[in-house]
Amino acid sequence: MKKKANNEISGLLLLKKQAGKTSFSSLSSVKRALGTTKVGHTGTLDSFADGLLVVLVGHLTHLVSHITNFDKSYRALIEFGSETDTLDPTGQIIKSGKIPAKEEVLAVLPSFLGEIEQIPPAYSALHVDGKRASDLVREGKSVELKTRKITVSSIKLLDFYENFALIEVSCSKGTYIRSLARDIAEKCGTVAHLKELRRTRVGPFSLEAALDGDHISSESLIPMTADLASRCGMDNFLLSSMAVPDFNNGRPLRSAAFVRDFNSDSSKKEIAVFYPDYKFAGVITRSFLNNREKLSYGFVIHSEPKMKIYSWEQIAQGKFNPEFRDKGVSLTIGSFDGSHLGHRALFEAVLSQKEKGLVPGVLTFTKSLRGYKNPKEYEGDVVSLSQKIENLKEAGFEFAVIVDFSSDFAKIEGHDFLSLLVRNCGLKYLAEGTDFHCGYKGSTGMEDIKKYAEELAFSVDTVQSVILDGERVSSSRIRKCILAKEFAQVKTMLLKPFELDCTGWAWKREGERLISSAKKGAQLLPPNGNYSVRVIFADFCQKTGEAQNDRAAISDCTLENGNLRLAFSDNLISGFVRSVQFL
Numbered sequence: 001m002k003k004k005a006n007n008e009i010s011g012l013l014l015l016k017k018q019a020g021k022t023s024f025s026s027l028s029s030v031k032r033a034l035g036t037t038k039v040g041h042t043g044t045l046d047s048f049a050d051g052l053l054v055v056l057v058g059h060l061t062h063l064v065s066h067i068t069n070f071d072k073s074y075r076a077l078i079e080f081g082s083e084t085d086t087l088d089p090t091g092q093i094i095k096s097g098k099i100p101a102k103e104e105v106l107a108v109l110p111s112f113l114g115e116i117e118q119i120p121p122a123y124s125a126l127h128v129d130g131k132r133a134s135d136l137v138r139e140g141k142s143v144e145l146k147t148r149k150i151t152v153s154s155i156k157l158l159d160f161y162e163n164f165a166l167i168e169v170s171c172s173k174g175t176y177i178r179s180l181a182r183d184i185a186e187k188c189g190t191v192a193h194l195k196e197l198r199r200t201r202v203g204p205f206s207l208e209a210a211l212d213g214d215h216i217s218s219e220s221l222i223p224m225t226a227d228l229a230s231r232c233g234m235d236n237f238l239l240s241s242m243a244v245p246d247f248n249n250g251r252p253l254r255s256a257a258f259v260r261d262f263n264s265d266s267s268k269k270e271i272a273v274f275y276p277d278y279k280f281a282g283v284i285t286r287s288f289l290n291n292r293e294k295l296s297y298g299f300v301i302h303s304e305p306k307m308k309i310y311s312w313e314q315i316a317q318g319k320f321n322p323e324f325r326d327k328g329v330s331l332t333i334g335s336f337d338g339s340h341l342g343h344r345a346l347f348e349a350v351l352s353q354k355e356k357g358l359v360p361g362v363l364t365f366t367k368s369l370r371g372y373k374n375p376k377e378y379e380g381d382v383v384s385l386s387q388k389i390e391n392l393k394e395a396g397f398e399f400a401v402i403v404d405f406s407s408d409f410a411k412i413e414g415h416d417f418l419s420l421l422v423r424n425c426g427l428k429y430l431a432e433g434t435d436f437h438c439g440y441k442g443s444t445g446m447e448d449i450k451k452y453a454e455e456l457a458f459s460v461d462t463v464q465s466v467i468l469d470g471e472r473v474s475s476s477r478i479r480k481c482i483l484a485k486e487f488a489q490v491k492t493m494l495l496k497p498f499e500l501d502c503t504g505w506a507w508k509r510e511g512e513r514l515i516s517s518a519k520k521g522a523q524l525l526p527p528n529g530n531y532s533v534r535v536i537f538a539d540f541c542q543k544t545g546e547a548q549n550d551r552a553a554i555s556d557c558t559l560e561n562g563n564l565r566l567a568f569s570d571n572l573i574s575g576f577v578r579s580v581q582f583l
C-alpha cells in the first residue's frame with residue numbers, strides 16, 4: 001500500500017547536491033526522507049556541479065519566487081586550452097588554444113569586477129521563442145542569446161597549476177560561471193571550459209551548514225522565523241488577533257492590523273507576516289503611492305483559528321457554523337470592554353453550559369457602545385479589539401460574533417434580534433446582567449427578554465453585578481481609575497495591569513536605548529506625565545520558530561499629547577513591541 005504523503009511538514013533545508021545529478025533529481029532524496037511531495041528549490045545547479053541547494057518544503061514552497069534574488073558564491077576550476085560546446089566537461093571539444101601564465105590570469109581578473117555584460121551559454125535553460133536554448137541547439141538550430149548585465153562583487157585566484165586555475169567568485173543572480181570562464185580565457189587570448197563547479201553560498205546560507213541526502217530528517221528543517229525572514233531580505237510584521245480572519249479571507253490589508261519590529265525598514269518591498277502565535281502566515285508586498293504605504297498580498301498560509309469569529313452580516317446571512325447551530329449555543333452579549341470581574345461572572349455562566357453540550361460564545365462590538373453613542377465625549381476603550389478577542393480566547397469561548405454597530409443594526413427590534421440568534425445560531429441559553437438592554441433604542445430589557453425566551457425556547461440567567469469596595473465593578477469605573485492613575489485598582493478589577501495594545505504603532509529608534517511612537521487606535525490614554533511601565537516584546541524561539549514567553553522589559557515612559565517615549569536601561573537589539581503595561 002502506497003504511503004500517504006506528509007504535505008503538512010514545512011521548512012527550509014540546506015542540501016549538498018552531488019555532481020552528476022540534476023537539481024530536480026537531487027530533490028528525490030529530500031522527498032523520500034521527509035515523505036512529502038511539496039518540495040522546491042531557489043536556484044538550479046548544472047548536473048556536473050555540486051554544492052549548496054536551498055530547498056523549500058511544504059508551505060514554504062510558496063517562497064520560491066520571493067527568495068531567488070540572492071547573491072551566490074562559487075569555487076570554479078577552469079581548464080585552459082580547450083573549449084567545449086557546453087562550456088563544461090559534459091560537452092564536446094570545439095576549440096583549442098594556448099595555456100596562459102598565472103600572471104596573465106591575475107592581470108585580467110580585475111576587469112570582471114562590478115557590473116559587466118555577459119552572454120549566457122547556448123546550452124542553458126534560457127528560453128528563446130518559447131523553447132529552451134539548449135533544446136534548440138540539440139535540434140541543430142543556431143541560437144543567439146542577448147548580453148545581460150550581471151554583477152561580480154569579488155573574484156580571486158586561489159590556485160594555479162598546469163592548465164588549471166581555481167577561482168572563487170561572488171556574483172549576482174543570473175551569472176553563468178561557465179560564461180565567466182570562457183570570457184576570462186578570451187581576455188588571455190585563449191579558450192577554456194569549466195572542469196568543476198561548487199556553489200558555496202546562496203545569500204545568507206553556506207555550504208558548511210548543508211546536509212547530504214542520506215542525513216536528512218524532519219529535524220533538519222529550518223522553520224520560518226523573523227530572524228530567517230530578515231536574513232532573506234524581508235521586513236517582519238506580526239498580525240493582530242482581530243486581523244487574522246480578514247487576512248485569511250483576503251480582505252484589504254490595513255497598516256493598523258500589524259505589529260511592526262521597531263527596526264522595520266520601509267525600503268524593503270517584501271514582508272514576512274506571522275500570526276499572533278508566531279507561526280508563519282505568508283508574504284505581503286509594500287509599495288508607496290503619493291508617499292502613502294500600500295500593502296498587497298503575496299501569498300497566505302491559512303490558519304484554523306482556535307476561536308471562530310463571525311461578523312453580524314455573516315450571522316444575518318445564515319453563514320454560522322452549522323455544527324454549532326445544531327448542537328445549540330450558550331451566549332452572552334455586551335461590549336465587554338476590559339473583561340473585568342463583572343464580565344467574568346457572565347463568562348462563567350455561559351461556559352458552564354458546555355456540560356450540557358452547548359457551544360459557548362459571545363456577541364460583542366468593535367468598540368464600547370458608549371463610543372458609538374457619544375464619540376466626542378468618549379475618553380476611549382479600556383482594551384483594544386485585539387485584546388478583547390485574546391481575552392475571549394483565553395476564557396475558553398469557541399466563537400465570537402463581532403458587530404460593527406451601524407444605523408441598520410441599531411434599528412433591529414429586540415424580539416427580531418433574539419429570534420435571528422435562535423434561528424441562525426441555535427441560541428439555547430443567554431446570560432446577562434440585571435441592567436442589560438437590547439433592540440431599538442435599548443427598549444428591550446431583561447423582563448422582556450425572559451418573556452421572549454419562553455416563546456423562542458431558550459433559557460435566561462440574570463447574573464448579579466460584582467461589588468468591590470462598596471461599588472459596582474464596571475468599565476466606566478475602570479476608565480475613571482486610569483484617568484486618576486489608580487493602576488492598582490485597575491489591576492484588581494481586570495485581574496491584570498492596564499495595557500496599551502501597540503498594534504499599528506510606528507515605533508522609531510531615538511538611540512540605543514530609546515524608542516518613541518504616536519498612539520494609534522481607540523484605547524484610553526492616561527494623563528500626560530512620567531510612568532514606570534513594563535514593555536512586552538513579542539518573541540520567537542529561533543530554534544523552532546514557535547511562540548515562547550514574550551520578553552518583558554521595565555522602562556521609563558513619558559506620555560505627552562498622545563506620544564509615548566520609552567527609555568530602557570539596556571541596549572535594544574530588535575523586537576515587536578506588543579504592548580505597554582502601566583505598573
